[in-house]
Amino acid sequence: MSFADIDFINSKPTATRLGLASQLKFFRACGFFAGDSAAILNDATDYLAEQLGVHSDELSGYDFGGRTARRHCAEILQYLGFRRMKRGDRETLSCWIIGELCPSGQSVSVILSRRQTKRPISPGDRYDF
DSSP: OOHHHHHHHHTSOGGGHHHHHHHHHHHHHHSSOOSSGGGSOHHHHHHHHHHHTSOGGGGGGOOTTSHHHHHHHHHHHHHTTOOOOOHHHHHHHHHHIIIIIOTTSOOHHHHHHHHHHHOOOOHHHHOOO
C-alpha cells in the first residue's frame, strides 16, 4: 500500500480498517469488490494486517454486505477518482466506440449488446450507489 492509501485507511475507525484495506486492494486487483472474506486470500489478509498493525482475524468481523462495507466501497471509488457518468461522458464514450471499436460500421447498440451478453462483473452489479 502507498502512504496515501495508509492515510486514507487510517482515517477510519480501527475496527474496520482491515476490511477497508482488503476491499481497496481487491478492487484495484480485480475491478470489483469482494462479496465476502472468502474472496480475500489469507496471505493477503496477513500482509495487510501487518502493514496496518492489526490482527488478521479482525477481517472475520467485517460485514461485507453491511452498510459500513457499502459506504467503504463508495469511499474507495471516490478516493480512486471514479464518478458517475454524465451526458457528456456518454457522448464522448459513444464517439470513441464508433471510432475505435466500430470501424467496420457496426452500431454502438450492437457493441453494447455484446457487453450485456458477456456480463463482466462490475461494481454496479452488486452495489447501488
